[in-house]
Structure formats: C-alpha cells, structure tokens
Amino acid sequence: MRRALALLPLLIGALVAGSAPAAVGPPRLLGLSISNGGHPFLGDTRQLATVSPNGDGLRDRALVRFHLDRAASVELQVVATSSFGRPPTVVWRVRRSLAPGPRALTWKPKRATPDRTYLLRFVVKGKSGSRVYGFERPRPGLPTSGLVVRILGVDVAFQQRGYPVGGQASASIATDARSVRVQFFGYRGSGSPGELDAKTGASAMTPAVTLDWRGHRAAPHVVDFGPSESWPSGLYFLRVTTSDRRVGYAPVVLLARRPSEHRVGVVLPTNTWQADNLRDANGDGWGDSWNADNSLQAVDLRRAYLDSGLPDRFRSGSGAVIAWLNRTGKQVDYLSDDDLAAVSSGDALRRLYDLVVFPGSEEYAGRHAYGVVRRFRDLGGRLMFLSAANFHWRAERKGSTLRRVRPWRQLGKPEAALVGVQVTATRRGGGKAYVVQGAGAEPWVFAGTGFADGSTFGRFGTEIDATTRQSPPGTVVLARIQRAIGRRSAEMTYYRTAAGAQVFAAGTLDFASALGLPAVAALVENVWARLA
Incomplete structure (x- = not known):
C-alpha cells in the first residue's frame, strides 16, 4: 500500500496541465489551450475549438498553444474515439523537437474529415522521461487533460x-x-x-x-x-x-391526422436511436452514448446524429422495414417513442390499434410505455418485433434527456414475458444462417417461402434474442441459429394467448437487412397477414 501511495503524486502530475514546473521528472506542457484562430463557435472554450475545413479561411485550422518548460520531443496525436470494444483511431499526428518556451502546433484537417469531436493526445519526451496528456476514458464531471477539436x-x-x-x-x-x-x-x-x-x-x-x-x-x-x-x-x-x-x-x-387513422401502428425506436448516437454534445471527445460511456447519466434527445444525420444502422434496420411497408402498400400510422408514451393506457392503445409493429430495436422504454404495451397484449392486441433487444432497459424521459435506470429483468419484469425472447449476447460483424424448425408447428409462417424444417436462410447475429423460462407458455421457436454468438443461440419465436393476442419476434438485431430476399419478405408478409 505504501508503494502505491508513493506513486500517486507522479500519476497526478502526468495528468494535470498548468501546474508549476518540477525540478525533476519529464518535461511539461503548461497552459495548454486551443483555438481556431479567432472565430469561436458557440460553446468553444480554451479546451475546445470548432473547425470547419471547407477552405473558406474562417475556421480551417486548430491552433494549439502551450509553454514547454524544457527542451523535448512533442508528438501531437488527433484521436477518434469509438464505442466499447472498438479501438480508438489516430487520424493524424505530428512530432516536433522543440526548445523551451512558448510554442504552438497546428492541425489543418482535410476537407473530407468526418464531422465529430476528436481528442488531442500529447506525448512529451525528454532526457528525464516521457509524459502523456489527454485521452483518458470519460470521467464524470471532469474534463480531459488534453484538448478537443470539433469538426463542424x-x-x-x-x-x-x-x-x-x-x-x-x-x-x-x-x-x-x-x-x-x-x-x-x-x-x-x-x-x-x-x-x-x-x-x-x-x-x-x-x-x-x-x-x-x-x-x-x-x-x-x-x-x-x-x-x-x-x-x-x-x-x-x-x-x-x-x-x-x-x-x-x-x-x-x-403523426396521423387523427389517432387510429389505420388499425396498425408502427413505433419507430427514437429512444434507441439517440441512446446509440455517438454525437458528443458535452465536448469531452467521447460519444454521449451508453455504448461508449457506461457512467453516462443521461443522453440528450435533441442531438444531431453522426454520419451526417442518420441513426445508427438505420438503412439495414428500421429503414429496411419502412421501405418494405411502402413497397408492399401497407397503410399504417407512424409513432415515435414519445407518442407511444403519451397514450394514456393499454386499453386506449387497444382501442386505437389491432397490431403494433416495432421495426427496430425498442431497447429503452419507460415504466408507463412498458405497462401500456403489456396491457395492450393482455387485451388481445398483436405485437410484431422485427429486431432484437426489445424492452431491455427501463429508461425515463425527463425534459429533453433520457435517463437509463436498470434492465427490466432486474426489476421483476423480464422482457421475455412480453416479447417471447430477450437479448442474450451482442457482437458486431459476422453472422450465421437461421435454421427452420417450426414449419411443422406453424406451417402458415413459411407458406410460399420454400422453407421446411431444416432449411436455412440469411446471415444474422449482431445482437441476438432467445427464449427463457419466463417466455409465455406455448412459445414456438420458428427458427434457430445454433451458437450464433459464442455458445448463445438466436431464436425466432411466435406465441398466442387465450385473449387472442399473437406475438412474433425476429430474434436478431439485423433481421430486417434480409427483407430484400424474396423468401424472407414472404415470411414477414405471412406474419403480417395473420397479425394485422
């Protein structure tokens, strides 16, 4: 313990810029600051500068200033952070041998540099060792020891x-x-x-x-x-x-001109879109998403999206379902998560709709919305889940923010009891084929597809769902991906209740990406015809 305490002052000294020079130890950068040359955008500070590399001469560069206390080699790295499980990327670097005194380094991003924030990491090396500034993991309430550039x-x-x-x-x-x-x-x-x-x-x-x-x-x-x-x-x-x-x-x-203009409601996963949005609103260089920072208290629902403004995986998820709905002439009412939460009760939702469709991952739902959908099901309403990880987290909206509470299964309301399946594993990339095993039990699902038990289709497995002991009695596994992620299997399911409810769950996050396959489109059409 005494040895660990003795090292603590050195660790603190390596992270804090602007303190007085030490007589020993590696060289220091003092008074680190950044600007774009005198044209601040709203929100810019001495630690954050907005740059727009469009060649108009207004905000085309990031200018870093500091005082070097001793001669040293200073390397500036521009780092793009990402979500958990993905290593950060150094998009640009420069190294200079500098004499002590006031110094400056300049980054002029290329025009094609993606618009987002970037962390600046400094590696300072001298005869007595090296020191690093910047690029810490997100620290609640604490700024980075480096600097941040926002590409606008x-x-x-x-x-x-x-x-x-x-x-x-x-x-x-x-x-x-x-x-x-x-x-x-x-x-x-x-x-x-x-x-x-x-x-x-x-x-x-x-x-x-x-x-x-x-x-x-x-x-x-x-x-x-x-x-x-x-x-x-x-x-x-x-x-x-x-x-x-x-x-x-x-x-x-x-929204529809009047509620229940059509008897099918399609709820777009606007909570999940923002929860997965890596747009950095607080300027610390990390995406304001639970995918990048588990310590984050809340996400801002009014942020612009990265990737020029499209939600993550939109084209292969909700966008693919919307395209299919339009291609096949389906008449539906569209709702956001806010509109679903505004429905007064499950009884009211049942009066409005016969079928409610969730085209994307409805991962984050508040207590009221969860209760409304469950009551809707209990009254015989039909549900169609075309993605995975649905009703996984309880998350409550407060003003313009969404606050994550706990997984519903930890609150005594496992999502499998509603959806039929619940998320069991997550992975990006790869994927395996579904194997049909429910054609004998529910032949109508596979009519006209050419599928029989043992047939395979698609490649899925970004995030996967599976049945549990809490799945409703009589839940039928229509298709399974054995060992889709590690030892975990993915399951596509269907169940019905005595009250007349019918619930279909696709079982994989990326299921909608296969709607371009005629047989998969026919399968979804069969389910739609039965549930709608």
Whole structure:
C-alpha cells in the first residue's frame, strides 16, 4: 500500500496541465489551450475549438498553444474515439523537437474529415522521461487533460421527435456556411415520382429552398417548417446542403391526422436511436452514448446524429422495414417513442390499434410505455418485433434527456414475458444462417417461402434474442441459429394467448437487412397477414 501511495503524486502530475514546473521528472506542457484562430463557435472554450475545413479561411485550422518548460520531443496525436470494444483511431499526428518556451502546433484537417469531436493526445519526451496528456476514458464531471477539436459540418436536429401532419415543425441547424438549401424527403409508395436521395433512400417531397445563412455562422439557429397537410403519416428527413457542399439530415416522425387513422401502428425506436448516437454534445471527445460511456447519466434527445444525420444502422434496420411497408402498400400510422408514451393506457392503445409493429430495436422504454404495451397484449392486441433487444432497459424521459435506470429483468419484469425472447449476447460483424424448425408447428409462417424444417436462410447475429423460462407458455421457436454468438443461440419465436393476442419476434438485431430476399419478405408478409 505504501508503494502505491508513493506513486500517486507522479500519476497526478502526468495528468494535470498548468501546474508549476518540477525540478525533476519529464518535461511539461503548461497552459495548454486551443483555438481556431479567432472565430469561436458557440460553446468553444480554451479546451475546445470548432473547425470547419471547407477552405473558406474562417475556421480551417486548430491552433494549439502551450509553454514547454524544457527542451523535448512533442508528438501531437488527433484521436477518434469509438464505442466499447472498438479501438480508438489516430487520424493524424505530428512530432516536433522543440526548445523551451512558448510554442504552438497546428492541425489543418482535410476537407473530407468526418464531422465529430476528436481528442488531442500529447506525448512529451525528454532526457528525464516521457509524459502523456489527454485521452483518458470519460470521467464524470471532469474534463480531459488534453484538448478537443470539433469538426463542424451541418448539424440538423428537430426539437421534437414527432409532429402532427400539417403542424409546425422546428429544426435547429448549425453550420458556418454562407447559405443553405433545405428540402424534405419521405418514403412514398413504389414508383412514386421525385428525386431519390441516395443516403436515405427517400424521395423528394418538396423542391429545395435556399436560405441566407450569413447571420448564423457562429451559433445554431432554429428554423420553423410547415409540412404539408397532404403528406401521410411516416418518417421524413430534412436535408440541409450548404453552399460549400456539406450535407446534413434530421429524421422526424409525422403523426396521423387523427389517432387510429389505420388499425396498425408502427413505433419507430427514437429512444434507441439517440441512446446509440455517438454525437458528443458535452465536448469531452467521447460519444454521449451508453455504448461508449457506461457512467453516462443521461443522453440528450435533441442531438444531431453522426454520419451526417442518420441513426445508427438505420438503412439495414428500421429503414429496411419502412421501405418494405411502402413497397408492399401497407397503410399504417407512424409513432415515435414519445407518442407511444403519451397514450394514456393499454386499453386506449387497444382501442386505437389491432397490431403494433416495432421495426427496430425498442431497447429503452419507460415504466408507463412498458405497462401500456403489456396491457395492450393482455387485451388481445398483436405485437410484431422485427429486431432484437426489445424492452431491455427501463429508461425515463425527463425534459429533453433520457435517463437509463436498470434492465427490466432486474426489476421483476423480464422482457421475455412480453416479447417471447430477450437479448442474450451482442457482437458486431459476422453472422450465421437461421435454421427452420417450426414449419411443422406453424406451417402458415413459411407458406410460399420454400422453407421446411431444416432449411436455412440469411446471415444474422449482431445482437441476438432467445427464449427463457419466463417466455409465455406455448412459445414456438420458428427458427434457430445454433451458437450464433459464442455458445448463445438466436431464436425466432411466435406465441398466442387465450385473449387472442399473437406475438412474433425476429430474434436478431439485423433481421430486417434480409427483407430484400424474396423468401424472407414472404415470411414477414405471412406474419403480417395473420397479425394485422
């Protein structure tokens, strides 16, 4: 213990910048600060600078200043952090041999540098050893000992996740371009006219409108929009394109003109989208997501998404289901998680809908929403889960933040009792085929697919679900991936209740990515026809 205590002052000295020089030990960087050359964006500090490498001369560089107490080799590393299980990436580095005194280093990012935050890590080496600043894991309430650069592209975020059709929708836009073009895109039926957006797969709903942005180049600005009353309920994207060709998107759910306009409700996983969003709002260089920082107390529901504004895995998840719904002419009401939570009771939800579909991972649900869906099921309502890890965490909204509480199974409400399965393992990449084993028990599921017991299809396994002892009696395993992740198997299931409820669960996070396969699309069509 005495040996550990003796090392503590050295560890503290290695992390704290700005303290007085020591007579012994490695060289120090004192007074570390950063700027973009005199054009701060809202939120910039001496530890955080916003840079937009578009070549206009406004915010094209990050300028690091410090005082070196002794001659040393100083290496500056620009680091992109990621989620758990993925190593950080050094995107740029420079090493200089410097004399003592006031010094500066400059990073001029390339135009194609992804817009996000980057941690700056400094490795200082001298005759008496080396010292490192920056790149700690997230520390609640404590800043990094290094510096952070925020690359600004176009950050776009609606102030709410859902708005009524024909109502006013407000979006925050942050960019330092001189002008922007705004345009709405949506998912319409197969063969609909209009420009197709390559990134979202959505079609143009409006012409592009140009806005003068010269008065908003140093802070976000909110713009009000009025989506047409003629648009159907659905998911839409606002696309913002700057005069220097940067592009950002923001998703928004437009609600039906009146509740229960159709007897099928589709709940988009807007809580999970933000919980998985690695956008760094607090400026510490790490994504504000429980996938990157388990100590995080809450996530901000109003953040713009990374990847130019698309939720994580959107095209292969919820987006694939939305495309299938439109391609097959399904008439549904779309809801966000906020809209589901606003339904007063399970009885009210049952009066509104016969079937509720969850196209993506409905991982985070509050106590009220969980109770509403369970009561809906108990009253004979049908449920369709086309992803995995559904109703895994209890998470409560407070204002504009979502706070994670505990897994539902630890609160005496295992999700398998509702969904039929619950998440058992997580892994990115890879995947194995489902093997059919329920064709004899539920032949209608596989009608017209060409599948029989023993048939295989797809490659899945990013996150997987399986039955437990808490699964409802009579739950049928339709297909299984043996040892999908390690020794864990994935299971696709179906169960019915005496009250008339029917519940289908796909069992894998990436199931929707196979909807382009005719046999898989036929399977989902069979389930839809029975449940709807």
